[in-house]
Amino acid sequence: xxxxxxxxxxxxxxxxKSNTNTRRKRLxxxxxxxxxxxxxxxxxxxxIIIAVNAFNDPKERIKEAVATADPYYFVESxxxxxxxxxxxxxxxxxxRQGWVSTEEFGSSVTMRTQPSTNSVKxxxxxxxxxxxxxxVTDTQEDGHIWYQISYGESTGFVRGDFVSFDxxxxxxxxxxxxxxxxxxxxxxxxxxxxxxxxxxPGVITDLTLAYDDNFIGDKLYSKDVAMIQxxxxxxxxxxxxxxxxxxxxxxxxDAYRPYSxxxxxxxxxxNNYLVANPKKGSKHNRGVAVDVTLYVAGKMANMPTEDRxxxxxxxxxxxxxxxxxxxxxxxLTEVMVECxxxxxxxxxxxxxxxxxxxxxxxxxxxxxx
Numbered sequence: 001x002x003x004x005x006x007x008x009x010x011x012x013x014x015x016x017k018s019n020t021n022t023r024r025k026r027l028x029x030x031x032x033x034x035x036x037x038x039x040x041x042x043x044x045x046x047x048i049i050i051a052v053n054a055f056n057d058p059k060e061r062i063k064e065a066v067a068t069a070d071p072y073y074f075v076e077s078x079x080x081x082x083x084x085x086x087x088x089x090x091x092x093x094x095x096r097q098g099w100v101s102t103e104e105f106g107s108s109v110t111m112r113t114q115p116s117t118n119s120v121k122x123x124x125x126x127x128x129x130x131x132x133x134x135x136v137t138d139t140q141e142d143g144h145i146w147y148q149i150s151y152g153e154s155t156g157f158v159r160g161d162f163v164s165f166d167x168x169x170x171x172x173x174x175x176x177x178x179x180x181x182x183x184x185x186x187x188x189x190x191x192x193x194x195x196x197x198x199x200x201p202g203v204i205t206d207l208t209l210a211y212d213d214n215f216i217g218d219k220l221y222s223k224d225v226a227m228i229q230x231x232x233x234x235x236x237x238x239x240x241x242x243x244x245x246x247x248x249x250x251x252x253x254d255a256y257r258p259y260s261x262x263x264x265x266x267x268x269x270x271n272n273y274l275v276a277n278p279k280k281g282s283k284h285n286r287g288v289a290v291d292v293t294l295y296v297a298g299k300m301a302n303m304p305t306e307d308r309x310x311x312x313x314x315x316x317x318x319x320x321x322x323x324x325x326x327x328x329x330x331x332l333t334e335v336m337v338e339c340x341x342x343x344x345x346x347x348x349x350x351x352x353x354x355x356x357x358x359x360x361x362x363x364x365x366x367x368x369x
Contacts, residue, residue, distance in 0.1 A: 091135055092136050094134065095133070096133045097130065104198070105127055107126075111151065111154060115148075122154050123154040131149045132151070145160040147160055177190065185361075190359075194230040195369070196227065199232075202237065204295070206253055208254070210223065218268070226252055227256040236250075236252075236290060250292055257285055258362070262278055285362060289352045291308060292336070293332075302328060303328055316346055316348070317333075319348075329348050
């Protein structure tokens with residue numbers, strides 16, 4: 001038997017080549033696995049870092065999401081608004097007594113937080129009310145100085161042209177309501193006149209007797225101010241609101257007329273049908289009659305006449321007129337009657353308060369108001 005100890009085993013060339021290829025494949029696989037693992041680990045570490053940073057700074061996280069939408073969306077620091085360029089006004093403290101002064105008794109002035117009509121309203125002060133003046137500004141942008149005043153429990157600013165340092169002249173008691181004697185009968189009756197602009201603010205006044213281009217041809221009123229009995233004014237205001245809803249404006253030609261004016265008119269006309277006889281007086285003298293017409297879109301509606309005229313053939317309610325004119329006259333009459341007035345057949349524009357007998361004939365000049 002042959003001794004084979006220590007004898008090398010011979011390997012086939014083909015088998016040797018096959019083994020080499022297998023080792024190479026195994027090595028590549030191992031390297032791929034190691035590389036993939038390193039890549040995954042790197043990605044994991046990067047993701048953790050990004051997440052931590054985003055958590056700590058949410059602004060940056062949102063910035064990345066909307067960076068292309070609005071480049072001005074993010075501001076790194078808080079901006080301070082620029083100071084306003086309003087001019088500085090000079091204010092001087094004073095201590096004086098004064099009064100609120102307007103053109104018409106009963107009007108009011110608005111008290112405000114600052115010397116500007118754009119500032120907040122604090123209170124309302126009536127005409128002729130006494131006030132304590134505690135300060136004054138220089139001339140403001142509106143061209144007026146403003147006074148800081150104290151009135152009741154309120155403090156605020158009012159415009160300088162509504163403040164007077166002279167105590168107002170006393171006004172007729174008739175504005176406050178009082179009993180006076182009827183000029184013709186001598187009977188004492190209660191009366192309280194008010195401005196039409198206060199009692200019926202929706203009414204436009206065109207007091208033609210305050211000028212010389214009227215149906216008499218002479219100026220008869222000492223002042224262009226329309227007055228009316230307070231209660232009659234309330235009825236007139238109600239009518240004006242109804243007309244306004246229908247698209248019309250109520251225009252007033254006349255209301256209270258001093259008794260002395262009625263006397264002058266009669267002296268000129270000398271006709272009981274065209275002008276009230278002073279022996280009985282006019283309901284205008286009581287402040288309970290109104291002469292009115294209608295406007296639409298700023299122009300006079302197609303009424304029977306364009307103005308008051310001294311001609312019964314055109315002024316009377318039964319005079320000749322177009323279908324449209326009669327319809328408008330009837331509409332005017334319907335609303336006025338609904339609100340407490342009665343028509344006068346000789347003048348389509350004339351209406352009397354149904355309570356006219358409760359008030360006296362008066363002769364207060366309009367210049368008193």
